[in-house]
């Protein structure tokens with residue numbers, strides 16, 4: 001599209017939830033250079049090492065460029081005809097709920113919207129979930145329980161305006177590097193700013209910490225219950241705020257007192273020094289402008305939702321929300337984890353932040369989509385969340401699965417079981433960009449999809465900011481956009497009338513209209529971007545980054561939520577939740593005596609299908625590894641750089657040992673990126689049980705139990 005021309009195009013980075021703006025230099029059909037977009041409010045020109053290597057990950061090598069049916073290359077018509085014919089046979093024989101979709105925070109909002117509309121609205125199955133379930137489902141559930149909506153109250157500027165920033169369960173320096181850089185600069189500019197890092201591991205984020213609390217894994221809820229009890233005991237609760245804007249304080253405090261006890265008790269239970277713990281409590285309680293930023297270290301737990309609520313309780317009790325530099329701030333892992341939530345990409349949602357149980361929601365969405373005119377019926381109850389979905393496939397209940405832009409054969413816990421389920425599933429459809437992903441081994445039908453630099457659409461970052469991702473290059477070979485693939489399938493299934501989009505802007509327009517559809521008066525939904533209706537193609541092309549809600553009253557977006565102390569709950573008040581701390585479900589034992597932690601590394605993204613293509617990114621950590629405390633290494637007779645194996649009840653992991661003082665004794669850490677296409681027995685998911693949070697369905701990926709032995 002830009003042959004013989006050189007130009008610069010603004011787009012966004014496809015990796016983490018910071019959502020940095022990127023300016024790509026394009027010459028002919030090549031991206032020659034990328035740099036940070038100085039005008040994008042997420043990064044103001046900064047990029048991390050992954051973002052600055054984006055152009056090095058492009059090229060046709062390793063790309064999927066042809067549809068495949070039963071392993072044989074074919075054309076689009078044959079692939080889509082076969083797909084829809086097989087899907088229809090399964091629906092007719094086994095019912096609507098026998099088909100399912102598993103999506104990804106890598107999809108653009110427009111792709112997500114049409115996938116959700118097809119599966120829930122027209123195929124009539126509730127079983128559509130997403131890999132965002134592995135990332136921030138607990139944070140979503142906790143926001144909804146306490147604030148009444150899945151709504152991040154803060155923005156990135158709040159991190160810079162805070163007097164105290166608490167990083168808990170977040171290695172910001174590696175996983176959201178540009179935000180870390182912003183925080184570092186803010187601390188330099190404001191010497192009074194304090195930063196506390198709460199994490200079982202000493203990470204690079206500790207470089208800017210005034211206080212580090214290396215707590216026992218899984219004890220976060222207890223630590224924050226202790227904080228709530230301490231605030232009450234030392235008269236540091238903002239009683240005016242609590243009385244005017246919240247409910248449930250007494251019950252939450254009673255539970256906090258009953259479960260946490262005094263400083264010494266909490267410190268012992270969390271394995272912390274009491275003086276350091278009290279310092280943190282004092283700093284938190286005595287500052288109004290506090291941001292607590294949390295991520296997968298909190299969310300990926302069988303009590304993740306409760307942990308998030310324990311944090312939010314403390315903010316509500318102190319009135320530390322709805323102000324500049326204050327609030328509980330969940331930061332998402334993926335570039336569009338939030339955009340997926342906006343369109344109903346989680347199995348417990350219908351669309352546009354409407355859950356199934358919301359009065360009138362089924363009827364409203366059905367009327368908006370005109371499902372009845374095409375004899376379609378929306379499902380009446382939520383579908384299976386990610387782990388449940390693969391359990392249902394293994395049981396034979398779900399017979400057809402369409403996976404888009406994700407690699408569950410690697411990324412889900414108990415990966416061996418997931419692979420058994422995929423092997424047994426009668427129809428597996430995979431939409432994918434790359435040809436060497438593990439999922440292709442299980443696919444009956446493979447659909448070559450476009451990737452970053454080819455796609456057009458929008459994403460929403462961790463501060464609710466909607467940004468455009470723009471196409472830079474023509475798609476290679478026969479690769480097609482995900483939204484086009486879904487719409488072509490819908491047409492063949494007889495739903496063409498509802499899927500006649502010619503361009504993503506038309507999908508975005510419909511999404512914006514649905515957000516404002518019958519959205520007024522009592523029960524008004526917070527997610528509303530109706531002021532973006534009618535942008536047209538040109539307005540969509542020019543769309544500047546903007547934070548939702550975007551309404552007639554807030555046409556330029558909304559930087560911060562709950563400034564008036566009014567919440568989208570029936571009473572208008574925020575809820576404090578009584579939290580009973582629970583230890584990890586995966587127990588260490590004589591057979592599996594070490595606590596396993598998993599996570600990202602600085603220069604890689606997910607299962608390395610893209611970042612693995614850039615040699616300079618591979619140089620940072622070129623092979624799978626195991627971080628081990630020196631005393632554990634001595635106990636198991638393993639030296640630094642030696643190969644070793646971790647074993648859990650359902651799998652093994654091989655890696656090179658790095659003896660690291662950053663580890664607590666009795667705990668090991670492994671990266672989550674490697675898969676079988678890179679290295680044998682290096683999948684972290686092989687070691688994690690498929691145990692989930694009962695509220696959010698998020699797996700306990702951070703707290704496995706393993707044995708260690710030299711290889």
Ligand code: SF4
Pocket residue numbers: 013014015016017018019020043046047048049050051052176177178179
């Ligand atoms: Fe920004 Fe995250 Fe991309 Fe790095 S990976 S450039 S921090 S969006």
